[in-house]
Each structure stands twice: as structure tokens, then as C-alpha cells.
Amino acid sequence: MSETPLLELRGVDKSFGPVQVLRDVAFSVYPGQVTALVGDNGAGKSTLVKCISGIYGTDAGEFFFEGRPVTVNGPRDAAGLGIDVVYQDLALCDNLDIVQNMFLGRERRSGLVLDEPAMEELAAKTLAGLSIRTISSLRQHVSSLSGGQRQTVAIAKAVLWNSRLVILDEPMAALGLAQTAQVLELVRRLADNGLAVVLISHNMNDVFAVSDRIATLYLGQMVAQVRTTDVTHAQVVELITSGRSGSLGTAGRNANGYRGTGTTGAEK
Ligand SMILES: Nc1ncnc2c1ncn2[C@@H]1O[C@H](COP(=O)(O)OP(=O)(O)OP(=O)(O)O)[C@@H](O)[C@H]1O
Numbered sequence: 284m285s286e287t288p289l290l291e292l293r294g295v296d297k298s299f300g301p302v303q304v305l306r307d308v309a310f311s312v313y314p315g316q317v318t319a320l321v322g323d324n325g326a327g328k329s330t331l332v333k334c335i336s337g338i339y340g341t342d343a344g345e346f347f348f349e350g351r352p353v354t355v356n357g358p359r360d361a362a363g364l365g366i367d368v369v370y371q372d373l374a375l376c377d378n379l380d381i382v383q384n385m386f387l388g389r390e391r392r393s394g395l396v397l398d399e400p401a402m403e404e405l406a407a408k409t410l411a412g413l414s415i416r417t418i419s420s421l422r423q424h425v426s427s428l429s430g431g432q433r434q435t436v437a438i439a440k441a442v443l444w445n446s447r448l449v450i451l452d453e454p455m456a457a458l459g460l461a462q463t464a465q466v467l468e469l470v471r472r473l474a475d476n477g478l479a480v481v482l483i484s485h486n487m488n489d490v491f492a493v494s495d496r497i498a499t500l501y502l503g504q505m506v507a508q509v510r511t512t513d514v515t516h517a518q519v520v521e522l523i524t525s526g527r528s529g530s531l532g533t534a535g536r537n538a539n540g541y542r543g544t545g546t547t548g549a550e551k
Contacts (some may be wrong), residue, residue: 286313287349288312288347288350289313289314289349290311290335290364290366290448290479291309291346291347291350292308292309292310292311292335292344292347293309294308294309294345295307295308295334295344296341297334297341304330304503305330305331305334305341305503306502307504308504308505309508310335310505310508312448312479313495314478314479315474315475315478316474316479316480316495316496317470317480317496318482318495319481319482319484319493319496319498320332320482320483321483321484321485321497321499321519321523322501322523323523326503326523328483328500329452329483330503332368332450332452332481334355335355335368335450336355336358336368336450337356337358337360337361340356364447364448365447365448366447367441367444367446367448367449368449368452369434369438369441369449369450369451369452369454374437375425375436375437377424377426378424378426379424380422380423380424380425381406381418381423381425382403382406382422384436384440385439386406389444390402391405407421409439409443412476413438413439413472415435417432417435417465429462430457431459431461431465431466434454434462434469435466438451438466442473446478447478448478448479448480448481449481450481451480451483453483453484453485454466455467455489467489467492467493470482487516487520490511491516495510495511496509496511497509497510497514497519501523501525501526504526506526507522507528507531509531514531515530517530
């Protein structure tokens with residue numbers, strides 16, 4: 284496992300008018316690892332993701348990409364770094380097929396016409412590279428896909444465009460058991476292929492099934508960043524609901540920068 288974060292945030296503050304939503308937040312994500320971002324409703328997860336993806340500017344804080352300071356002043360900067368967010372509502376076009384969706388806005392051309400064979404081949408390669416076997420025809424309209432298949436297409440699209448950090452906002456919400464298992468497997472494979480993955484989820488079973496690290500936001504503060512193997516369900520639930528866990532070892536707590544000092548948690 285890599286020890287240098289792909290992306291590291293330090294001291295991030297974000298307010299909306301008088302309401303401070305993020306306070307001195309430190310957050311690190313690593314290539315080849317799934318980092319679960321957890322927290323109660325309103326803890327600040329979506330706001331943090333929007334700061335990372337350049338949708339919101341931050342009031343304070345530093346960003347480092349592969350250890351180098353970077354500025355993210357808008358979605359274009361984030362995309363340039365290879366940061367991609369797959370939102371719950373997916374932004375897929377129902378009336379287009381899978382290939383058209385995967386290449387939307389970035390179509391390949393051969394002269395004046397679209398290079399359909401090349402796009403189809405690349406889309407097929409991407410799906411095969413992720414061992415995706417749940418999609419039978421790449422020319423299927425997205426409207427005919429199940430929820431899990433739609434997630435799969437949205438995630439494969441991020442991979443096709445060489446994303447290095449993929450942030451998944453509740454990808455398993457509204458999925459049945461079998462589809463959840465498939466999407467979880469895909470999330471794991473993304474990391475195994477070397478990508479840094481951030482997974483927002485309220486489901487502790489999913490978090491523990493797939494993540495390498497867990498980062499917990501509580502009322503806008505990053506209260507812990509720990510290795511998944513170092514904590515129990517109960518401890519994470521306690522962190523989510525009260526911002527602390529009495530039973531979490533002092534080493535973990537100190538290392539996890541309760542004050543958001545930029546230390547990145549129990550990273551040994
Ligand atoms: N544009 C905005 N203007 C004002 N307040 C906002 C805005 N966006 C979010 N907030 C507030 O910031 C806090 C954090 O919201 P955020 O959506 O980031 O939480 P979350 O952890 O993603 O929650 P959930 O799990 O419910 O999606 C909430 O109190 C919310 O009301």
C-alpha cells in the first residue's frame with residue numbers, strides 16, 4: 284500500500300454565510316485504497332466532496348496532490364488532476380446507449396463522422412478490465428438498465444477517462460442485495476487497479492466490507508481517520524454519533540488529528 288496520499292487536504296474551512304460547515308478539516312486518500320467517508324446527516328460529507336471537486340471554493344486550507352501543493356479553483360482544476368465524482372443521480376442520459384454515455388462530450392471522430400467502432404472497442408476494454416460481466420450489450424439504452432448496471436456504467440466511465448481519484452456518493456443506496464454486492468466488488472476492483480476511491484456510505488456493513496480506511500466527519504470536523512482493521516462497527520457508530528470513541532486507542536486518536544492538524548490518522 285502506498286504511504287503517500289494521492290490527495291491530502293489540510294485545514295479546510297468552509298462556511299455558508301454565518302454557518303460554518305467544515306472546520307479545520309484534514310483528509311487523506313491513498314492510491315489503491317478505498318477510503319470510506321462517513322458521518323451523520325448534515326455532518327459535511329457532501330460539502331467536503333464539493334470542495335474537493337472544485338464546485339465550492341474553500342475559505343481556508345491547503346490541497347496536496349502526490350505531495351505537491353495544488354490549487355483547485357473550479358471543477359476544471361479537479362478534472363485536470365483526475366478527480367471524478369459519481370453522484371447518486373448519476374448524470375447518465377436515458378435516451379443514449381452505454382457507449383454514447385461513456386463518451387458523452389468526448390466523442391471520438393474519424394474525419395467528420397463519429398468513430399463508433401473505436402469507441403465501442405474502448406468501452407468494451409474498460410468494462411473487461413474491470414471484469415464487468417453484468418452488461419450484455421454496449422448498445423443497450425441506459426433507460427433499460429437496472430440500478431446496479433447504471434452504477435456500473437457511471438463508474439466505468441470514470442475509469443475510461445483515466446480518473447485517479449473516484450468519489451462515489453452512496454452508490455449502493457436504493458440497490459438490492461445482489462446488486463449491492465456487485466457494486467461493492469467493482470468498488471474494490473477500482474482500488475485494486477490502483478485508483479484512489481472515496482466511498483460515501485451510511486451503511487456500516489458496506490463500509491466494513493470494502494474500505495481500507497474510514498474517515499469520520501462529525502459536525503464539520505474530521506474526528507478520526509483510521510484503518511478499517513483497527514476499529515469495530517461500534518466504535519465507528521460512536522464516532523459518527525458523538526464525535527468520539529472512548530474505546531478507540533489513544534494512539535489512534537492522537538494520530539487521527541482530532542484537531543484537524545493535517546496528520547492523517549493511524550497511518551502506520
Ligand atoms: N449551499 C448551502 N447553503 C447553506 N448551508 C448548506 C449548504 N449546503 C450544505 N449546507 C449545510 O451544511 C451542513 C452539511 O451538509 P452536507 O450536505 O455537506 O452534509 P452531509 O454529511 O453530506 O449530509 P447527508 O448525509 O444528509 O447527505 C448541513 O447543515 C447543511 O444544511
